[in-house]
Each structure stands twice: as C-alpha cells, then as structure tokens.
Amino acid sequence: MADVTAFSYLTGASALHKMDVRFKLASMILCSLTTVKTQFAGLFFLTLVLGIILLYIRFPLKTLIRELRYFSVLLLFVFIARSLSAPGLPFIKLGFVTVTYKGISDGALVCWRLLNIVFTGLIFVATTRPSTLKTAVEWWLKPVPFIPEQRVAVMISLMIRFMPVILEQARETADAQKARGVENRKNPFYRLKKIALPVLIRTFVTADELSVAMDARCYTEKRTSMKLTAGKNDWLILGGVILLCCLMVV
C-alpha cells in the first residue's frame, strides 16, 4: 500500500543529501525566486544544471515521467490561456480567437519557469529527510515574532505523514465506489460529492485517533528538536547558488 508520489525522500548519500537543510531550503527558495525573474537563456542554463543534479542524485526517470504526466496537463492549460490572452502580432487566427507570437513566447516562458520550479522542488524533497526539513523550518521561523515555530514544525511533519494516508483512503473509496458502479452516473458533481464526503469523514476520524495516540505518548510543544550542523560545504554550495542566481537575473 501507499507507494504514493515522486514527491518523497530517496535514501542516498550524495552531497545534497548531506547538506545542512537550512542551507538547502534557502538555496531552493533562491532558485525558485530567480526562475521567476529570468528569461530564456537563464532558464536554459538552470534547466541544464537541474537536469545534471537529477541525474547525480539518481532520480528514477520513470517516476519523473509518471509524475509529470498530470502536471503537464496543467502546463498545457497555462500555455493555452497565455497564448490566447497576449496582444500583438497574430500568429494564426481561428474565428474570433487570435494566437499571437508574443502569446506563444509568453506561454512557453511561464511553462518553462513552472517546470524549473517543480524540478527544484523535486530535488529538494528527494534529498531531504522530512524530519530534518521540519527542524530547518523551525530554525528559520525562530526570529519571526508571533509564530509558534514548534507548532508549525509539528504541523509540517504531520502533513507529510498524512499525505499518503489521505491519498490511500481516497483511492480505496474510489475503488469501492467503482465496484458498485458509480461510473454509470454521468454527473461529475454527484460523483465528487460521493467521493469527497466519505474521504473527509474518514480523514477526520483518523486525525482524531492520531491526536489521542499522540496524547498517549506525552505530546507537548516543548520537545527535543534535532541539532543541525553547518559545514564548509554548505557555505560553498549556498555561495555557488547565490552567484548562479545573480548571473541569471542580470
């Protein structure tokens, strides 16, 4: 059960696996922000770098393709919306809709940026143990006033832990309904209602049971948290990322 998605940790011993999560988190955010600001040349370069990293951490190509299948549908929509909405020199004219050159290039740019962000996220998640991620978030949130960083950290780890459970329950419920011929009903709203309610209820019940189980194990917010240590490599990589980002924006 629960083999779930590509967005999960891959055990390994690469430099990225060993990197201090605080630095990795900062690097990832920097990369994503830069991506939004760059043009085609920068994007090409970044994609190249990300591709090499994906190969380096031995990311399974099959999962990558399987996972991007759904994402590509979203990209297609974005692309179409973009190419139809931009003004400028017409490329083709179909009835009352016009596709412009600028629209096409805009659409391609946005899609490429999104794709790069997804790659960055994939690399981050694949090389980061969820428990250390929560420690890093806790560390970054510490100076922010009015945010209970311990609580946020526990929430993050519970979210990560709950994802497979919810997905699994949704799949199970869907299968059970298929077995009883729900596919004969053509109304998508009816089907959505029939799937969403049971999944929600089951999720709440599970959450309830989990909170009792956590209580039974003395849950408090003043917990021991993991120690993170930064080394020379972490600073080197972060420096490299900053340099790369500056180069791409200019």
Added chain:
Amino acid sequence: MNIIEIKNLSHRFANGEIGIDDINLTIREGEFVVFAGMNGSGKTTLFRHLNGLLTPSGGSVILDGISVADDPKRARRMVGMVFQNADSQIVGETVYDDVAFGPENLGLEQAMIAQRVSEALHAVGLNAHADKRPHLLSGGEKRRLAIAGILAMGSRVLVFDEPFSNLDYPGICQVLKQIVSLHHAGHTILIATHDLEKVIFHAQRLIFMKDGNIIQDGAPDDNLKEAERFGVRTPCATHFGKEPISWLT
C-alpha cells in the same frame, strides 16, 4: 505491590451513554491480565482511564501511589498504550522518527533518544527497518512498531487494545512473542480482547466485562469455562476438556 488501583471508577459519555460503571480493581506489578468481553463492554473505555486520556465521571485510578488525575504526564509515561487501530497511531515519517516521538516529547537529550530508539527497535526486531516509511510495513510489523514506540518511553505498564485484530497467523505469533517476552522482562501486561484463544495460555488472570462492569475476575483455569456466558468464545481446547495450548509452539 499494587501498581494499579482502580476505585469506584465510572465514566459517562457526553451523550449520556454509560461507558463503565463503578469499577473496582487492583493489579499487581508484573501481572499478565486479560480483559475479555463483547463489543461495547467497556474495555477500551476502561483502558483510556489508565493514562488519563479520558477523565472519570466518578472514582479514581491510582498508579503506584499517585492518582492519574494529579499527574497525567507521569501516567502517560508509566502506562504505554497500543491502540486498536495500528495505522492511526503512527506519527513519524520513518520508523526511527516514530519511535523517537515519545522520548522527544519527554525532552530527552539527542544522544539519549538515539540510544533508547535503537534499544526499542532491537527489542521488537525492527532495527533493520529504521529508515523505512511506517506505512510500508506489514500489519504485524506496524504493531511491533507501536510497541517499540512505548518501550522507548520507558513504560512499566503495557496496555494492548485488541493487539491481534487484522493480523495473519505469523503476525499474531510475532506480536504474541513480543508481549510474552516483555512480560518476562518484568512489565505489567494488560490485554483487551474478545478472542481468548491466542493469549489465554500466557495469562495469569482473566477478567470478564459486560455492560461496563467487571463480572468475573480470577485465574484462567477457574473461569475460562464460563466465558461463553459472557459472550466470549472459549478456546477450542477447553471445549474438548483439555488445557489451553500456546500459539508459540
């Protein structure tokens, strides 16, 4: 020495339903007690009072001299609980993290936590799976993970609510072996079940519950024959007039 003393304990749920009704019970340190009874007889409700997950409507539970109501945190450390549904008590993203959850809540040092987790995982034979995701474990392994989680907290009393539900034969044997060896190591063991077959050979005391009351309490040899009067099936061997046998042989 009595490790658990229950005095006039009652619990009434918010909707007026009576969960347990005026229960008196003492349990000695190191005892192996089985609670049997039909669905809805109040086993789970009783157990949840032992570590303060439920607050009594009347009466009290005293653990080794101190009332649960006075110090619920101590009660939770002392009484480790394995729940009916193994899936819903997994907190961590990896087996290691899950076992570490309890000690982290106790605020122990990292090094101490690492030691306790590795000891607990060794005790249940899951040390090879430390980095696995708990959801990929088998049913029996999940139960043993839950046991490791409470061992790492250093609980003296171990409470199991239907520990064999949903398990196949090897799964049952794994968990049963674990429980028996923990009993030998000196832990006090409490098990709720409506299926006596699997544990009764190892139990020292058998308590029947019905409608929130304790209606029979004694050595298994004496009161096993009466089980069916209380809606619990007697083990096969007893039907044929023989002694129960262990599932571990």
